[in-house]
Amino acid sequence: MSIDRRTFLKHLGAASAAATLPFSLVEVAWGLGSKPAEHESFTFAYISDSHLTHIKGTRFTSNFDRGLRKAVMEVNLLDPKPDFVIYGGDLAQLGKREELDHGLELLSGLRPPLKWVIGEHDFYLDMGEYWQDKISPLYYSFDHKGVHFVVLNSILTHEAWINQWTTPMERMLNMARLDNPRGSPFMVGERQLRWLREDLAKYDDSIPIVILSHSPLYKIFKPWNFWTDDAEKVQKLLRRFSRVTVLHGHVHQVLYNQIGNITFYAMMATAWPWPYPVSYVQKPNQVPKLTVFMNRADPFHSRDGTGWDILDMDSGAITNHYQLWLNENRTVAFDFKLKHPVDLKFQNPDKRIPPQLHY
Amino acid sequence: MKHRIIVFLALATPLALGDEFSQKDLERWRAEFNTVMEKGEKLFHSTLGSNQVSCDQCHPNGANTHPETYPKFQKQLGKVATLREMINWCLQNPLEGKPLPLDSDEMIALEAYITWERRGVPLAPGKH
Numbered sequence: 001m002s003i004d005r006r007t008f009l010k011h012l013g014a015a016s017a018a019a020t021l022p023f024s025l026v027e028v029a030w031g032l033g034s035k036p037a038e039h040e041s042f043t044f045a046y047i048s049d050s051h052l053t054h055i056k057g058t059r060f061t062s063n064f065d066r067g068l069r070k071a072v073m074e075v076n077l078l079d080p081k082p083d084f085v086i087y088g089g090d091l092a093q094l095g096k097r098e099e100l101d102h103g104l105e106l107l108s109g110l111r112p113p114l115k116w117v118i119g120e121h122d123f124y125l126d127m128g129e130y131w132q133d134k135i136s137p138l139y140y141s142f143d144h145k146g147v148h149f150v151v152l153n154s155i156l157t158h159e160a161w162i163n164q165w166t167t168p169m170e171r172m173l174n175m176a177r178l179d180n181p182r183g184s185p186f187m188v189g190e191r192q193l194r195w196l197r198e199d200l201a202k203y204d205d206s207i208p209i210v211i212l213s214h215s216p217l218y219k220i221f222k223p224w225n226f227w228t229d230d231a232e233k234v235q236k237l238l239r240r241f242s243r244v245t246v247l248h249g250h251v252h253q254v255l256y257n258q259i260g261n262i263t264f265y266a267m268m269a270t271a272w273p274w275p276y277p278v279s280y281v282q283k284p285n286q287v288p289k290l291t292v293f294m295n296r297a298d299p300f301h302s303r304d305g306t307g308w309d310i311l312d313m314d315s316g317a318i319t320n321h322y323q324l325w326l327n328e329n330r331t332v333a334f335d336f337k338l339k340h341p342v343d344l345k346f347q348n349p350d351k352r353i354p355p356q357l358h359y
Numbered sequence: 360m361k362h363r364i365i366v367f368l369a370l371a372t373p374l375a376l377g378d379e380f381s382q383k384d385l386e387r388w389r390a391e392f393n394t395v396m397e398k399g400e401k402l403f404h405s406t407l408g409s410n411q412v413s414c415d416q417c418h419p420n421g422a423n424t425h426p427e428t429y430p431k432f433q434k435q436l437g438k439v440a441t442l443r444e445m446i447n448w449c450l451q452n453p454l455e456g457k458p459l460p461l462d463s464d465e466m467i468a469l470e471a472y473i474t475w476e477r478r479g480v481p482l483a484p485g486k487h
């Protein structure tokens with residue numbers, strides 16, 4: 001039972017690392033009108049937004065190191081093992097080689113294979129050079145057990161913005177600042193859109209599609225780049241498929257939405273939680289009404305409001321188990337009758353609790 | 360003797376009434392406030408502690424600092440605390456820095472910025 005797994009996770013000390021996490025695929029039968037599987041069911045994990053920060057020499061910000069170390073340890077305890085792990089981007093804080101190398105070192109302890117998505121914090125110092133050389137291509141696709149996965153680099157922006165800075169670090173710092181009035185919106189860009197169209201052309205409408213991007217492929221709040229400028233163009237290319245899910249990082253919070261045929265899930269960050277844009281009253285936002293917010297974090301516990309995700313893929317839909325450290329875990333599953341994701345415990349407004357109110 | 364002189368001077372300059380202020384005064388005072396608030400914005404976006412972390416990383420535009428709710432009971436401090444004490448809490452913990460004196464220019468600047476980003480929100484002392 002999932003409760004046992006959660007209880008287990010909560011009481012897991014570093015000393016019990018030899019144990020395994022009891023976990024069974026039987027749990028995916030949620031009784032939400034799910035259709036018979038069109039593909040083999042499987043589980044994968046998602047770790048994101050670690051923001052490893054180099055101080056000097058061998059020193060890194062320990063708070064953020066601890067988040068990634070904890071996620072790696074817990075993913076390794078899953079039994080059965082997830083088929084693979086996605087790293088969702090923002091491994092580094094300022095794109096430095098020290099930070100990316102440190103991230104590779106911490107992630108080298110992970111047993112399942114890794115698939116990589118790049119974030120803006122990894123990219124804007126050297127425009128993705130080190131990442132492509134040492135880690136992964138910036139966009140690519142792969143098939144797994146009858147599901148087509150596409151990784152996009154969604155954090156590109158205008159050439160004029162990129163070229164206006166005197167040094168690469170100045171550019172990086174300006175992109176790293178979330179509330180920067182001199183920031184620039186994320187985009188996928190025409191070249192990648194053409195590639196995506198060709199990549200998808202090989203597939204029938206009935207194949208389940210999972211898109212992996214760092215930024216949300218819809219528009220939530222431009223001032224903080226919870227936003228992809230050409231998101232609608234991507235959505236349009238995906239419209240003909242019957243089951244599409246977008247998994248994204250970047251927003252450091254529980255967030256989910258449904259736009260037409262596309263289900264969107266945000267993944268947890270291991271570094272720190274972000275406020276919901278509703279908490280900044282000076283500018284309007286388009287935060288999805290569907291989302292039941294995560295609990296407001298306690299600043300007295302550095303791991304509160306952070307975590308990682310276990311994803312069950314069944315019948316072309318994803319059940320998202322948010323692993324929330326120092327909080328009750330949350331499960332959000334696609335409801336085939338309502339045709340959108342629902343939180344299995346808190347979706348009903350009568351079930352909400354006070355810490356879910358953000359203001 | 361002293362008193363008489365003051366009375367005499369006041370009578371001689373009847374236009375210098377009490378504390379009446381002009382549009383120009385208002386503009387100057389606003390500019391003084393803005394200078395301090397903008398200094399606070401810079402501090403809020405700087406690595407003030409020892410670990411290369413800045414306040415805005417977790418509080419973009421000062422969000423989730425809730426200045427309108429102070430003073431309020433903080434169970435972890437076991438008392439009704441002020442905004443400045445919570446600023447120091449975050450300075451000492453997420454930023455691994457030294458606390459600021461509560462009446463320092465830097466503390467006042469941080470408070471000015473945080474409060475400015477929250478302008479227009481009704482006061483809600485004690486709210487959680």
Ligand SMILES: [Fe+2]
Pocket residue numbers: 049051089090119250251252269
């Ligand atoms: Fe991030």
Ligand SMILES: [Fe+2]
Pocket residue numbers: 090119120121214249250251
């Ligand atoms: Fe990001």
